[in-house]
Amino acid sequence: MIARIAVYTGSALGTSPAYAAAAAAVGEALAASGLGLVYGGGRAGLMGIVADAALAAGGEVHGVIPQALVDAELAHPGLTRLEIVADMHERKTRMAELADAFVALPGGAGTLEELFEAWTWLQLGLHRKPVSLYDVDGYWAPLGAMLDGMVESGFLTAAFRDTLGVAADPAALLAGFAAWEPPAPKWRR
Secondary structure (H helix, E strand, O other): OOOEEEEEOOOOOOOOHHHHHHHHHHHHHHHHOOOEEEEOOEOOHHHHHHHHHHHHOOOOEEEEEEHHHHHOOOEOOOOOEEEEEOOHHHHHHHHHHHOOEEEEOOOOHHHHHHHHHHHHHHHHOOOOOOEEEEOOOOOOHHHHHHHHHHHHOOOOOHHHHOOEEEEOOHHHHHHHHHOOOOOOOOOOO
């Protein structure tokens, strides 16, 4: 059962207003569906927008932020819960513990790093939770092409490639999570 979704997204707004609109739509949809939001605890960029939208819609928002970012005054002041951890490694581990599913909205290097760690953990059988991309105006299309190239080059199986969901609206995202069937791990224990 999915109760909380981890959202990975940028601490910047990006160049298109569609990114902010999508972040707000995801936050609102999670709250409307009774799903909690787990995210990096920041107030800036798309991170702040998704949190603010979920809060405004009455949702539960659990932020997990490293002390260094609190010290830099980047923590969101109005969350349901703000958990302060020692570093980025602890942040990612804690977010994975709290979440029942993962989604990446548009973002930069940090978003990619978090997405790939959660997705790799699925492949290794360290968790059995869905991982998805939230595609806004084709933002993730180049990544999809690269992943297809990895399959063609023999570095990624087609079966595992297919475990990374892609949704372009909140309804499709939540439907994908609800229909999730975990794959077998890459290596059996």
